[in-house]
Amino acid sequence: MKRKIKTMEEFAEVSGISRPTISKYFNDPESVRRSTRDRIEVALEAYSYRPNIFAINQNRKLTKTIGIVVPYLADPFFAEIVRLMERRCMDAGFSPMIFSAHGEQRLENDALAALQSQRPAGALIAPLGRHSDFESVRRFTEEVPTVVFDSNIKVGEAFVGSDSFQSIPLIVDYLCRSGEPPCFLEMPPVNPNANKRRDAYILAMERLGHDPKVIRVDGNGWDFERIGMDEGTRLISKKELPSETVLCSNDRLAIGFIAAAYQQGLRVGHGAGCALRVAGHDDHPWARFTCPPLTTVAQDYSAIVDRSVEKLFDLIENGRTEEERLEVLIECKLVLRSSA
Amino acid sequence: MKRKIKTMEEFAEVSGISRPTISKYFNDPESVRRSTRDRIEVALEAYSYRPNIFAINQNRKLTKTIGIVVPYLADPFFAEIVRLMERRCMDAGFSPMIFSAHGEQRLENDALAALQSQRPAGALIAPLGRHSDFESVRRFTEEVPTVVFDSNIKVGEAFVGSDSFQSIPLIVDYLCRSGEPPCFLEMPPVNPNANKRRDAYILAMERLGHDPKVIRVDGNGWDFERIGMDEGTRLISKKELPSETVLCSNDRLAIGFIAAAYQQGLRVGHGAGCALRVAGHDDHPWARFTCPPLTTVAQDYSAIVDRSVEKLFDLIENGRTEEERLEVLIECKLVLRSSA
DNA sequence: ATGAAATTTTTACTCCCGTAAAATTTAAAC
DNA sequence: GTTTAAATTTTACGGGAGTAAAAATTTCAT
Numbered sequence: 001m002k003r004k005i006k007t008m009e010e011f012a013e014v015s016g017i018s019r020p021t022i023s024k025y026f027n028d029p030e031s032v033r034r035s036t037r038d039r040i041e042v043a044l045e046a047y048s049y050r051p052n053i054f055a056i057n058q059n060r061k062l063t064k065t066i067g068i069v070v071p072y073l074a075d076p077f078f079a080e081i082v083r084l085m086e087r088r089c090m091d092a093g094f095s096p097m098i099f100s101a102h103g104e105q106r107l108e109n110d111a112l113a114a115l116q117s118q119r120p121a122g123a124l125i126a127p128l129g130r131h132s133d134f135e136s137v138r139r140f141t142e143e144v145p146t147v148v149f150d151s152n153i154k155v156g157e158a159f160v161g162s163d164s165f166q167s168i169p170l171i172v173d174y175l176c177r178s179g180e181p182p183c184f185l186e187m188p189p190v191n192p193n194a195n196k197r198r199d200a201y202i203l204a205m206e207r208l209g210h211d212p213k214v215i216r217v218d219g220n221g222w223d224f225e226r227i228g229m230d231e232g233t234r235l236i237s238k239k240e241l242p243s244e245t246v247l248c249s250n251d252r253l254a255i256g257f258i259a260a261a262y263q264q265g266l267r268v269g270h271g272a273g274c275a276l277r278v279a280g281h282d283d284h285p286w287a288r289f290t291c292p293p294l295t296t297v298a299q300d301y302s303a304i305v306d307r308s309v310e311k312l313f314d315l316i317e318n319g320r321t322e323e324e325r326l327e328v329l330i331e332c333k334l335v336l337r338s339s340a
Numbered sequence: 341m342k343r344k345i346k347t348m349e350e351f352a353e354v355s356g357i358s359r360p361t362i363s364k365y366f367n368d369p370e371s372v373r374r375s376t377r378d379r380i381e382v383a384l385e386a387y388s389y390r391p392n393i394f395a396i397n398q399n400r401k402l403t404k405t406i407g408i409v410v411p412y413l414a415d416p417f418f419a420e421i422v423r424l425m426e427r428r429c430m431d432a433g434f435s436p437m438i439f440s441a442h443g444e445q446r447l448e449n450d451a452l453a454a455l456q457s458q459r460p461a462g463a464l465i466a467p468l469g470r471h472s473d474f475e476s477v478r479r480f481t482e483e484v485p486t487v488v489f490d491s492n493i494k495v496g497e498a499f500v501g502s503d504s505f506q507s508i509p510l511i512v513d514y515l516c517r518s519g520e521p522p523c524f525l526e527m528p529p530v531n532p533n534a535n536k537r538r539d540a541y542i543l544a545m546e547r548l549g550h551d552p553k554v555i556r557v558d559g560n561g562w563d564f565e566r567i568g569m570d571e572g573t574r575l576i577s578k579k580e581l582p583s584e585t586v587l588c589s590n591d592r593l594a595i596g597f598i599a600a601a602y603q604q605g606l607r608v609g610h611g612a613g614c615a616l617r618v619a620g621h622d623d624h625p626w627a628r629f630t631c632p633p634l635t636t637v638a639q640d641y642s643a644i645v646d647r648s649v650e651k652l653f654d655l656i657e658n659g660r661t662e663e664e665r666l667e668v669l670i671e672c673k674l675v676l677r678s679s680a
Numbered sequence: 681a682t683g684a685a686a687t688t689t690t691t692a693c694t695c696c697c698g699t700a701a702a703a704t705t706t707a708a709a710c
Numbered sequence: 711g712t713t714t715a716a717a718t719t720t721t722a723c724g725g726g727a728g729t730a731a732a733a734a735t736t737t738c739a740t
Contacts, residue, residue: 018689053457054398055726058695079414098438117393225629262631289565291602291631358719395696
């Protein structure tokens, strides 16, 4: 015949413990004496009361919420990163809150506004990049301790991402050593990474004494596979490829390109009888399931997540310091499969 | 020299309008006279004030939050559904909140608890299914108006999903008519859909006078592609496939299976010189980029989202009725590509 | 048992906004 | 220029928990 407990006041009553102590308990169970903790927990089982989160956050300067914002959640790269980040945050006692910009500036701004209204303790954001409303994002980071990842726009307390100038030479070297030097397939860059990759490609090729060949195809939006397939089809059928080795700006583009090659009857791979070698970048979760499996450069998902989250926790605990903005560049690893 | 406006009281002061009216404005801008609305909006630009969401929700019986819970966000099917749902909710003036169970019962329960503590106006949930803590989910739906989608466990006010007994016959018929009758490749079912699909397969085959052949492979978790590839490799190399036409329980499994076939040197497709036909189910976003492109049955993403969201809005507006639980089954469409 | 230290209880104020009721002002209608 | 209806202002309370300060109690070592 348990009555419904709605407030902490009521719970204090039925548990026989004063409200301030109950409050202390919920903020940190270790902060009350063992015996009272036990009494509270017994009552808790009997009445299953949970404090009202809105009332809690109303008085707290900083909540336990951590915002995670990505440019496109349906991209498996971000889906996977978010998955790992969410886990880390929960393990540390925070409540992650996920937002996606769906590739649109307006929605990114909306997401940041919605997040900010939650007064989060901190935020992990991968900005749209080129399409971000820079001022908007900067204003956000003024109010909320923020670690930026993946796409390095110069806001927030820190950046964590992969080092294109390390990763691209890896794959370029390999491709040059094992066959015809690659051309570079890119689409209009959605973020700074895309530019860095192209620049890194050019640099790497020149270092090796080869002539860099960049193919910029059309297409916008986040349908990378479709762009890779459509433009790949066009390039192949019109024989406009300057090299039989194609390094794609990212794996999703490569997946589309491989599909195009397949449909045109070109065999992709490094073996005998193959007409084309294709490589990507990122080691997307699906890269190992292409036909043939994709040779690529793997971003270190765990490291990106770990470093980002660590830095954010540090910011939350110790506050912002006057130190210079931290930039963590993480090494990538070459992943050799059979596409190149 | 604008001072920081933190409360509605202060904003009322600087805008020269009373607080209750400001409050009305934020609840519905149309509810105040044109002239005052203008005055408020002018002040709003000058001071960029936003009401504190916690204080708001503390007093409202029902918030503007809508929870979206999926079993695995990194699955492109759910990523896409979530994307569409989020959009619809925002357009209707709600704040969607996304949760993923990451395939684990404990995390599903955590997500539901976290969501419930937000006192959402309603929830759209795709339960884990077989691995759901049924009682937990049921309790949740008692407190929160809920539409269940994709996986029909019998809780909540309504279910919206695809009709396996309509979709599977479509593809079975087609496969039988165009070649050898298919065997059915499934993994241990993660949700009721998987069972229905198998049963529908058996039924469809029997109707056509063929002998149904179900292959149940091992594997758990949500790495469907990996399971499809590993088990496909095994089945092919050991020649254990009872038919040269393979209908996979879902597209992700099929993607893995196709990769396996490719690596074993088997040509997939319906043309001459092809050793194997492979078909899937769902029309995942990546299905068109397999090699060869995947023949499958398309779930109607928009319809699923539309119907779910409509019903939820109806529930929120009109409250729960005593009517029977609504079950909406949406038709699928055959998508013929070249894999079968 | 005694004193000191650690906890808990009491009391009371704060956070920021929703909202109801009564009083007042404004706008529209005739 | 009334009359009326509509909108706004005033005033006041409530929601549920954080938190500070002082008083009371418990714990533990000596």
